[in-house]
Amino acid sequence: MDTKSSSESEVVTIDVLKANDLLRNSGYRYLDVRTEEEFKKGHVDFDGALNIPYMFNTPEGRVKNPKFMEQVLPVCNKDDHLIVGCQSGVRSVYATIDLLNTGFKHLYNMGGGYLAWVENGLPVAVGPMVQTKPDQVISSSKTGSELVQNKPDPVLSGPTG
DSSP: OOOOOHHHHHOOEEOHHHHHHHHHHSOOEEEEOSOHHHHHHOEEOOTTOEEOOSEEEETTEEEEOTTHHHHHTTTOOTTSEEEEEOSSSSHHHHHHHHHHHTTOOEEEEETTHHHHHHHTTOOEEEOOOBOSSTTOOBEETTTTOEEESSOSOOOOSSOOO
């Protein structure tokens, strides 16, 4: 018996090498759904990469960002071509499902997440956060991030995903 929802079966996962190719050559944008702290320590080096956390770390554990879609919609159109990534490829699946359910059409989940990106020697950046509005947590590597080739520690404390 298949217990997957119809949206789950629509999630297409690609590896980091394909994601890198699409970002560099096919007009895709990168949406990093990790926490601010994770993003600050290192992220996919791509101009205009967005950071909108899907979950937050709390003393009780991780909780879903109740404003995730509210924060995505002002900066991403439903027809945008997006690659969604996180630390290991778990949170990004859930974020991709939410995006599909909201009507986004051109999405890929980046399998293996940032850890796989680093393991494959792809370029990473370390940079400051940018807030476009006081109530939005959005980061962009377009803000003068320093390019670092495989130097950030991809192993962060706490559960990954």
